[in-house]
Amino acid sequence: MTSQPLPQSALRIFAGAIETGLAQRFPAAERPRVTFEAPRRPEFGDFSTNVALGYAKIARSAPQPLAQAIIDDAYARQPQLRELFSSIEATAGFINARLAPPVWHASLAHILRQGERFGQTGERSGRISLEFGSANPTGPLVVVQGRALAIGGALVNAMRCCGYEVFVEWIVNDAGSQIDALGRSLYARYRQCFDAQYPFPDDGYPGDYLHPIAASIAQTDGERWVGAQQSEWLAHFSRVARDAIVAQQQATAQRFGIVYDLWQSEAELHDAGRVTAVLEHLTRLGLTYERDGAVYFTSMQFGDDKDRVLVRSDGRPTYYCPDIAYHYDKLQRAERVIDILGPDHHGYIGRLRAMAAALGYDGHLDVLIAQHVAILRDGEPVGMSKRAGQIVTLDEVLDEVGIDAARFFFTMLAPEQPLTFDLALALQTNNDNPVYYVQYGHARIASIFKRAQAGDRSLLQELTDAPLGRLETALAALTSPAELSLARRLAEFPQVVLGVVDALAPHRLARYARDVAADFHTFYTECRVLDEDASIRIARLALCGATQTILARTLGLLGVSAPQTM
């Protein structure tokens, strides 16, 4: 019992046979670029190539007869094609090939054997720095940051899955003037513990979240700071507020399932002299100049709209300045740097790219914008105004709909697409709610396994551990279109993950999860798993097992749980 090649190998054999023939007929310089890939429409087979369309001109032949000639040549050249493909046809100039069922059986056997490891292709390598979620430490995380967290979290998982070494980071903007405002806000809350009439600063942060911190200071320090000068209390209150809020942000991120390797403090970059160093570096490169008492960076010559101020005329650096220091550091320690920013930062992209180019890392930096999130509660949009204190925090959303729904909904659309998050929909337990639909598929499979005989389960386990040929033979009972379509869908998983990473498109995971669940439900309706015929029963249980693995893996990359029951 020899095992069959996997679909990807079959594709290489198919493409190889065709390209060898073409290489003999045409000189390399003239050969057009052609593709071998899975067509969108399944009725065009499992693999398709446009070679005949591409070569029609230099072959001086119409595509359709050329395609037929190429097929005939490939069959003659590579007899194995007859075994691997149930059909190879020329249609409208395309060549469409359909894999023979044994290849799908081999593919399923491979998935079952690999289990959790399936899809960990190692096809990519290198170090990536990925930054997302970063926020001023002036308040709790809000929904749009939740979206950045969900998108970033899925990307990290997918990148690691296909071999990248990813370093996940966050920068704490704890050096600007907003930190002073935060300190004054906390001080006002502290004073209000003793005197409710104490005025709150106009530029303060009005949310409720400072009250408990202030109360705790009042508890431990009493009235110690009441009579003090601002110069005495400001640094202390700023630091206490900053630390408390960062801790809270870290707790929220952790609760959401996002693990960071580094929370980089901006203030530390200043203290370590990194900001001064990068300023000097840019100056040495001749990329700075002074005007009106301020120091500018010549970002325009690197594609930015205008030159940007690095140091204000009063001597204080702008935010851009430490951010350059931070990015310089990231660019030096990773081959590729990716930032996921909020929608209010898209005007900042030009500056970031310019900086990377100026420092000698043109093309090493990618910026992804996680677009705006509108919250719909009871069908009504919820106000997002920070000034009115009407913020919707990520924690509130998590309290309301749970981690699973939040991660799925935030990731569901392309990042650059604005998202309307309907909280009521996320709580529905029906087909309208995509999270439930997918999780239901997983739970349904778990339920089948619970109902299956213990003997069947152990036989399946035994086959999975046995030589591959035995498992493939057992899977040969899978012959119906619904069964083979599902097998084909499961085999897509590694390619889907690669696509997510290459296109920075984590929403494809959500879509793929839905597709797998849909194909499974179709199979379930058409094929009775716990059939009287033992060989059919085992084969279908194996298909269920492979489906369960893929669903759990896909949901896992999204950071969504795969429940046994619901």
Add this chain to the structure above:
RNA sequence: GCGCCCGUAGCGUAGCUGGAUAACGCGCAGCCCUCCGAAGGCUGAGAUCGGGGGUUCGAAUCCCUCCGGGCGCACCA
């Protein structure tokens, strides 16, 4: 005014490193439980892919232009 993002069926979206009859969900019109979870499945109607040019054997996809919507254009972060 300049820049970025978006414009695909009634609604929400995918497809955008060019391919074949434009895909998925909701909604709509029907149908399927004596049987493993109907929290499911099947069938159907519904789209000149914002308009107009161009490149190409082939354009939703690339280029130009116009129109519509969002956002950004700080010595804030």
